[in-house]
Amino acid sequence: MDEFQEILQDFLVESFELVEKLDEDLVELESNPDDLELLNGIFRVAHTVKGASSFLNFDVLTHLTHHMEDVLNRARHGELQITPDVMDVILESIDLMKALLEKIRDTSSDDGIDVSACVSRLDKITGGTGEVESPVAVASQQEEETVEETSAQEEADEDEIDYDNMSPEEVEAEIERLLAQRQEEDRKKREAKIAAGEEVPQMPNPDEEVSQEEKKEEKKTTPAPTPAPVKQEKKEEPKAAAPARKTPAQVEQTIRVDVKRLDHLMNLIGELVLAKNRLIKINDDVEERYEGEEFLEELNQVVSIVSLVTTDLQIAVMKTRMLPIGKVFNKFPRMIRDLSRELNKKIELVISGEETELDKSIVEEIGDPLVHIIRNSCDHGVEAPEDRVAKGKPETGTIALKAYNEGNQIVIQIDDDGKGLDPEMLKNKSLEKGIITEKEADSMSDKEAFALIFKPGFSTAAQVTNVSGRGVGMDVVKTNIEKLNGIIDIDSEVGKGTSIKLKIPLTLAIIQALLVGVQEEHYAIPLASVLETVRISKDEIYTVEGKSVMRLRDDVLSLVHIGDIFEVERILDASEHAYVVVLGLGTSKLGLIVDTLVGQEEIVIKSLGDYLKGIEGIAGATIRGDGGVTLIVDVVALMNMAKDVKATTLTENSESSSVVKEKTQASDYVVMIVDDSKTDRMIMRKALEPMGITLVEASDGQEALNILKSGDYNFDAMLIDIEMPRMDGYSLASEIKKYNRYKNLPLIAVTSRTSKSDRMRGVESGMVEYITKPYSADYLASVVQRNVNFKSEFL
Amino acid sequence: MSDKLKDIINKQNDQQNSVVEQLDDVVQLVGFMIGDEEYAVPILSIQEIIKPFSWTRVPQVPNYVMGVFNLRGAVIPLIDLRAKFGLQTKKHSEDTRFIVMRHGDDVAGFVIDRLTMAIRIKKENIGPAPDTVNGDDTIIEGVGKQADKIITILKVNKLLERDF
Numbered sequence: 001m002d003e004f005q006e007i008l009q010d011f012l013v014e015s016f017e018l019v020e021k022l023d024e025d026l027v028e029l030e031s032n033p034d035d036l037e038l039l040n041g042i043f044r045v046a047h048t049v050k051g052a053s054s055f056l057n058f059d060v061l062t063h064l065t066h067h068m069e070d071v072l073n074r075a076r077h078g079e080l081q082i083t084p085d086v087m088d089v090i091l092e093s094i095d096l097m098k099a100l101l102e103k104i105r106d107t108s109s110d111d112g113i114d115v116s117a118c119v120s121r122l123d124k125i126t127g128g129t130g131e132v133e134s135p136v137a138v139a140s141q142q143e144e145e146t147v148e149e150t151s152a153q154e155e156a157d158e159d160e161i162d163y164d165n166m167s168p169e170e171v172e173a174e175i176e177r178l179l180a181q182r183q184e185e186d187r188k189k190r191e192a193k194i195a196a197g198e199e200v201p202q203m204p205n206p207d208e209e210v211s212q213e214e215k216k217e218e219k220k221t222t223p224a225p226t227p228a229p230v231k232q233e234k235k236e237e238p239k240a241a242a243p244a245r246k247t248p249a250q251v252e253q254t255i256r257v258d259v260k261r262l263d264h265l266m267n268l269i270g271e272l273v274l275a276k277n278r279l280i281k282i283n284d285d286v287e288e289r290y291e292g293e294e295f296l297e298e299l300n301q302v303v304s305i306v307s308l309v310t311t312d313l314q315i316a317v318m319k320t321r322m323l324p325i326g327k328v329f330n331k332f333p334r335m336i337r338d339l340s341r342e343l344n345k346k347i348e349l350v351i352s353g354e355e356t357e358l359d360k361s362i363v364e365e366i367g368d369p370l371v372h373i374i375r376n377s378c379d380h381g382v383e384a385p386e387d388r389v390a391k392g393k394p395e396t397g398t399i400a401l402k403a404y405n406e407g408n409q410i411v412i413q414i415d416d417d418g419k420g421l422d423p424e425m426l427k428n429k430s431l432e433k434g435i436i437t438e439k440e441a442d443s444m445s446d447k448e449a450f451a452l453i454f455k456p457g458f459s460t461a462a463q464v465t466n467v468s469g470r471g472v473g474m475d476v477v478k479t480n481i482e483k484l485n486g487i488i489d490i491d492s493e494v495g496k497g498t499s500i501k502l503k504i505p506l507t508l509a510i511i512q513a514l515l516v517g518v519q520e521e522h523y524a525i526p527l528a529s530v531l532e533t534v535r536i537s538k539d540e541i542y543t544v545e546g547k548s549v550m551r552l553r554d555d556v557l558s559l560v561h562i563g564d565i566f567e568v569e570r571i572l573d574a575s576e577h578a579y580v581v582v583l584g585l586g587t588s589k590l591g592l593i594v595d596t597l598v599g600q601e602e603i604v605i606k607s608l609g610d611y612l613k614g615i616e617g618i619a620g621a622t623i624r625g626d627g628g629v630t631l632i633v634d635v636v637a638l639m640n641m642a643k644d645v646k647a648t649t650l651t652e653n654s655e656s657s658s659v660v661k662e663k664t665q666a667s668d669y670v671v672m673i674v675d676d677s678k679t680d681r682m683i684m685r686k687a688l689e690p691m692g693i694t695l696v697e698a699s700d701g702q703e704a705l706n707i708l709k710s711g712d713y714n715f716d717a718m719l720i721d722i723e724m725p726r727m728d729g730y731s732l733a734s735e736i737k738k739y740n741r742y743k744n745l746p747l748i749a750v751t752s753r754t755s756k757s758d759r760m761r762g763v764e765s766g767m768v769e770y771i772t773k774p775y776s777a778d779y780l781a782s783v784v785q786r787n788v789n790f791k792s793e794f795l
Numbered sequence: 796m797s798d799k800l801k802d803i804i805n806k807q808n809d810q811q812n813s814v815v816e817q818l819d820d821v822v823q824l825v826g827f828m829i830g831d832e833e834y835a836v837p838i839l840s841i842q843e844i845i846k847p848f849s850w851t852r853v854p855q856v857p858n859y860v861m862g863v864f865n866l867r868g869a870v871i872p873l874i875d876l877r878a879k880f881g882l883q884t885k886k887h888s889e890d891t892r893f894i895v896m897r898h899g900d901d902v903a904g905f906v907i908d909r910l911t912m913a914i915r916i917k918k919e920n921i922g923p924a925p926d927t928v929n930g931d932d933t934i935i936e937g938v939g940k941q942a943d944k945i946i947t948i949l950k951v952n953k954l955l956e957r958d959f
Contacts, residue, residue, distance in 0.1 A: 566854035629851040
């Protein structure tokens with residue numbers, strides 16, 4: 001049974017591939033009815049499916065394909081003219097064939113789909129003979145299954161009828177089919193015997209088959225003597241032709257791989273990319289600390305090789321998941337053909353760039369949006385032939401479907417030369433339907449007006465047709481494209497046509513992101529949605545109706561602070577300047593105010609898991625080079641959330657935090673000593689202890705900062721050494737000064753560095769005093785007393 | 796030599812059998828403190844216990860969800876049990892631990908004040924949750940009675956269930 005399943009799988013994969021190509025070929029055939037090569041190709045598909053399905057005992061499918069084959073065969077021999085009506089029947093039968101194949105895929109059986117109507121229509125094309133023949137074929141095949149022994153005779157009878165009409169190739173196929181059935185029966189018999197406990201020798205079977213085959217041929221030759229010699233002759237030819245046909249496939253050298261394996265590979269690469277990011281970060285740290293050391297160069301080389309190879313590997317694995325977009329494009333010629341017949345328009349579809357490759361998951365998602373857009377172009381875009389002629393355009397409208405790469409994105413462009421979009425009409429329609437307000441309509445640019453067609457509930461079609469006009473389709477387009485982090489760009493000119501561009505990132509799992517900082521937090525924004533970043537000063541932000549806006553060149557850009565969306569606590573002092581990340585999604589824009597821009601990084605998207613899924617505005621998380629987790633912004637949701645956020649004043653001053661408690665005793669004063677040398681800390685402690693104040697020690701800048709952040713103490717001053725590992729005194733001082741509540745904390749440098757430039761740096765980083773080692777205990781104590789405003793009564 | 800081996804194998808078998816017997820009526824738990832109360836969860840639902848390290852805040856969640864942290868490449872939610880049980884949040888101290896619990900595919904880290912000990916408790920000494928907390932909604936699996944104290948045993952699947 002396993003073997004059977006395997007064969008079935010191969011059969012299905014092969015058949016689906018063949019059928020996919022068939023659609024395209026058939027439409028092409030309609031325009032070139034005399035193209036024999038094309039016809040032969042189509043015939044071969046029907047033939048192959050028929051052969052394989054009969055081998056697998058799919059009677060209904062065999063029955064259908066058999067009749068298709070008949071029609072195509074006649075056309076091939078010039079006995080039948082391919083008219084659009086004939087084509088309709090053929091296309092219908094192909095649809096049925098697809099349905100059958102899908103049914104087989106899902107249920108492993110082809111029962112339950114009625115093909116008789118289609119078959120009789122096919123028969124009508126071929127002429128009267130077929131009509132009589134079809135039920136016989138079905139009946140005999142069913143009998144074959146039940147009456148094994150007598151079947152050979154019946155088959156011969158059945159074939160007898162066919163032979164007069166059959167081409168040599170068909171005869172060959174028929175023999176193949178019979179042989180296959182015979183083998184299947186033999187196998188069943190063998191299995192039955194084995195089941196019955198008989199020992200069946202393996203060898204005699206082939207002999208048996210041969211002898212049976214011989215008998216069969218004898219039988220066949222008697223009732224129909226003429227085709228027999230032909231058959232023998234032809235036996236050589238297809239065999240010679242078969243390898244020739246297969247050669248291109250062998251040159252391609254492909255193997256089928258389970259998608260799950262590729263997904264797993266992709267995950268592993270994701271981990272590797274994270275590790276690489278981390279390695280680069282560590283390398284940077286090491287470089288800083290051991291500047292000038294010799295081993296650094298070697299380390300550098302290794303790191304760059306690793307990162308290079310990882311990037312290459314990532315691209316290579318990504319490529320294994322790539323499919324040509326032609327897979328999606330293939331179904332459109334057929335669709336356009338059907339639509340143009342239905343709408344009584346003349347439309348030509350021009351496809352280019354079908355070899356452009358896209359990630360498998362995206363190819364699967366992109367189909368529906370494209371169907372909607374193309375339908376829309378056919379229905380609303382391209383005018384009726386008489387209108388076109390009246391406007392001086394060619395009678396046949398053109399829809400061009402194009403795909404090409406543009407940087408890290410793939411662009412799919414759909415152009416039509418129809419009537420184009422009228423911004424005024426769109427605005428009026430939207431007003432009528434209450435989608436926008438009068439005010440919005442007035443301030444709307446043409447591009448924004450075009451984007452209205454993507455609003456749910458919008459439809460410009462005067463009446464709902466079969467094709468479009470329900471106001472659902474284009475909305476679906478927008479959601480699907482946004483799901484893929486894509487951008488939609490519409491351009492249109494009244495009377496000239498419309499051009500819709502879909503820009504989609506190449507892959508979904510690993511993306512380029514812009515990392516931004518707000519207060520102490522970092523967020524990653526998918527770079528595909530970032531149009532630009534601008535540095536602005538606070539007074540460039542205006543408030544209009546409770547919303548922040550700014551001028552960006554000629555446009556007014558609405559702004560929102562990332563901190564307002566993600567409820568970030570304001571601990572750090574707001575600086576005079578801010579950065580605005582201009583986000584573009586579909587056709588809408590939004591300015592996101594952030595405190596800092598950290599940089600661009602390749603990130604791997606990880607899910608937040610079941611517990612935290614569906615948090616508005618967060619698309620997932622990624623692990624950064626330092627091992628920390630950074631959240632990824634969901635730009636779609638963020639844009640929606642931004643509508644409800646009121647403007648906040650950025651220069652909010654939270655002076656309340658600096659509530660000074662009245663000091664009642666000497667130990668209420670708290671001073672931190674930051675020095676990496678234990679001896680130095682001891683000396684300072686000895687000097688200050690007599691005052692009776694509380695002393696806290698830290699051995700480097702990082703530790704000091706952590707103590708400050710923890711908020712366990714309310715410090716009155718800090719004594720800071722300059723040269724320390726991990727974080728030196730200058731960096732510590734500038735870090736501390738970033739916090740609102742420590743802005744006025746006196747920082748006293750205690751160091752052996754005595755040069756003027758050192759002093760200057762100290763002042764720049766925010767130190768108020770500069771004590772050089774060695775110093776007297778009294779001097780240190782007096783400096784501290786002065787800076788903490790030590791009350792004299794405690795002395 | 797072979798006798799020795801046999802002996803060892805027999806011994807091992809005996810041990811295994813006795814373990815199986817024990818498993819039948821004894822539950823192994825890990826106890827921990829939250830505030831002044833001692834709680835416990837089955838030891839098998841604990842993936843690991845780690846010292847606190849940095850995590851990332853996640854917006855728009857209840858206050859007891861502290862955020863997410865990186866556990867060897869996996870992004871895992873971090874839940875403060877103090878806050879979840881309605882206590883004042885406290886600064887992390889030397890004793891604070893993250894207990895990573897797993898139930899099926901759900902994993903989360905829980906912040907607890909202090910670990911107490913691994914506890915073996917006989918099934919017969921575990922009583923049902925008090926009547927005041929009835930229904931399937933309770934996160935209390937039962938109450939374990941020990942010589943000098945009682946321990947609240949928590950349902951791990953309930954702890955890992957999203958309730959917002």
